Amino acid sequence: MARPPSRRPGHNRKAQYSLFASYVVAVTGAAIGLLLVIVAIFDPTGFAGIRAVTAEVTRPVSAGLKNMVSGVSSVDEVLAAYWRAGSQNVTLRRQVEADRNRIIEAKAVAQENARLKKLLKLVDEDASQLLTARLISSSSSSARRFARLNAGRWQGVLPGMPVRATEGLIGRVHSTTPNTSDVLLLTDTGSIVPVRRANDNIPAISTGAGDGSLEIRALSAGRNPFKPGDLLVTSGIGGIYQPNIPVAVIVRVQGEIAWGFPLANPSRVDAVVVERAYEQVVTRPDPAAPATTQGAEPGNAATP
Amino acid sequence: MIDRHLYHVPRLGRNPSRFRLAGIPVITVMLGSAVTALPLIAQSPVMPPFGLLILLSWRLLRPELWRAWIGLPLGLFDDMMSGQPIGSAMFLWTVMLMGVDAIEHRMIWRSYRQDWLIAGFAIIVCMAGGLFFARITGGGDVRFLLVAPQMFWTILLFPFVVRQCARIDRWRVMA
Numbered sequence: 001m002a003r004p005p006s007r008r009p010g011h012n013r014k015a016q017y018s019l020f021a022s023y024v025v026a027v028t029g030a031a032i033g034l035l036l037v038i039v040a041i042f043d044p045t046g047f048a049g050i051r052a053v054t055a056e057v058t059r060p061v062s063a064g065l066k067n068m069v070s071g072v073s074s075v076d077e078v079l080a081a082y083w084r085a086g087s088q089n090v091t092l093r094r095q096v097e098a099d100r101n102r103i104i105e106a107k108a109v110a111q112e113n114a115r116l117k118k119l120l121k122l123v124d125e126d127a128s129q130l131l132t133a134r135l136i137s138s139s140s141s142s143a144r145r146f147a148r149l150n151a152g153r154w155q156g157v158l159p160g161m162p163v164r165a166t167e168g169l170i171g172r173v174h175s176t177t178p179n180t181s182d183v184l185l186l187t188d189t190g191s192i193v194p195v196r197r198a199n200d201n202i203p204a205i206s207t208g209a210g211d212g213s214l215e216i217r218a219l220s221a222g223r224n225p226f227k228p229g230d231l232l233v234t235s236g237i238g239g240i241y242q243p244n245i246p247v248a249v250i251v252r253v254q255g256e257i258a259w260g261f262p263l264a265n266p267s268r269v270d271a272v273v274v275e276r277a278y279e280q281v282v283t284r285p286d287p288a289a290p291a292t293t294q295g296a297e298p299g300n301a302a303t304p
Numbered sequence: 305m306i307d308r309h310l311y312h313v314p315r316l317g318r319n320p321s322r323f324r325l326a327g328i329p330v331i332t333v334m335l336g337s338a339v340t341a342l343p344l345i346a347q348s349p350v351m352p353p354f355g356l357l358i359l360l361s362w363r364l365l366r367p368e369l370w371r372a373w374i375g376l377p378l379g380l381f382d383d384m385m386s387g388q389p390i391g392s393a394m395f396l397w398t399v400m401l402m403g404v405d406a407i408e409h410r411m412i413w414r415s416y417r418q419d420w421l422i423a424g425f426a427i428i429v430c431m432a433g434g435l436f437f438a439r440i441t442g443g444g445d446v447r448f449l450l451v452a453p454q455m456f457w458t459i460l461l462f463p464f465v466v467r468q469c470a471r472i473d474r475w476r477v478m479a
Binding site: 022137208210 | 340343347349376380381389390401434444
């Protein structure tokens with residue numbers, strides 16, 4: 001293909017000026033873009049409000065598609081279940097019989113536990129859960145790992161709230177729009193979670209590697225205390241994540257660094273739970289405050 | 305008419321609507337950027353930046369279609385859809401389009417292979433720039449190797465995307 005003629009306006013003054021003006025606009029716009037990025041260095045969520053427009057528009061589409069996909073993705077499981085229906089039935093029946101005794105025992109223990117707690121006058125209200133929602137899309141083309149949650153400011157979600165699934169930690173809320181919010185996933189390179197080894201409290205810091213794995217550095221000096229197979233749970237330090245949420249299992253140890261794999265896979269979990277920040281849950285309101293506000297606290301804590 | 309097929313031949317003296325001529329390329333680029341709305345929770349950067357690919361395809365296929373400033377609105381939309389900081393694609397796409405203008409100015413003659421080469425460079429520049437912006441705006445230590453596979457198959461995908469754009473283009477200019 002030959003060089004296009006339109007880039008050389010020739011002696012036509014009007015065409016020359018128009019071409020020049022287009023470059024002035026382009027350079028100015030590029031400079032503004034650069035400025036916005038520089039602002040984002042200091043305030044990463046500053047202009048994220050602009051995103052509300054597209055987030056709100058694409059939300060119904062993503063949520064609808066997500067419903068379809070979650071139905072389709074479990075088709076293989078349903079088929080596999082039919083394939084082994086007979087043998088599975090027998091195994092499950094045995095399992096149920098074995099479990100029945102356990103359940104009765106557990107109920108007894110729970111009752112006893114409640115009675116003992118009453119004796120000790122321990123207050124154990126778990127007011128941390130805010131709501132359950134679905135992850136509907138993600139930043140699949142970017143180097144950052146954000147997932148979009150189908151609940152936002154109007155539902156009471158605030159930036160900084162931890163997000164978890166039953167299997168383990170997913171991440172925390174990064175920014176919110178009226179009906180959606182962006183969740184910074186555990187595996188993002190900017191996501192730092194204080195963790196500890198589940199069985200002996202060795203503290204460590206988990207940082208995402210961006211490719212689905214986690215980089216885990218022990219806080220103690222000396223040789224790396226971790227070995228493959230170790231389970232990590234949140235330590236509760238920092239006041240965002242509650243303690244004892246499962247985070248990762250260590251798969252490889254390499255010098256100072258241990259590599260872990262998250263226990264909860266955001267693409268497989270059906271729904272996630274948004275929790276209140278740990279600090280907010282454990283901090284009691286001022287004793288001087290009237291008792292009515294204290295009673296209403298668990299329900300209203302997150303409403304802005 | 306003798307030949308029935310001639311009914312479907314574009315008739316002389318009629319032009320397609322302005323919306324079809326100017327709007328369709330913009331809409332295709334925006335749809336490419338909106339691919340991230342699909343319900344896919346990615347654990348690593350796997351999705352090729354379709355917005356960038358389609359923009360490049362139109363730019364190289366139809367040099368007279370857009371001036372370089374088109375990178376601003378389309379880049380802003382891409383920033384809103386992707387997880388990149390706002391302003392990242394605005395800057396990178398505009399600078400990339402001006403770079404393509406400059407290269408085109410120097411080149412006397414170019415064909416499909418040169419187009420692919422230009423697109424490959426543009427993709428590498430835009431994705432490396434996006435990685436750099438992600439790193440300085442709180443992304444922590446993002447390694448270049450993380451986006452290398454994505455870069456690779458984005459470049460491999462360019463010929464396919466440019467074909468589809470050419471197909472849309474044939475329909476676009478037909479009356």
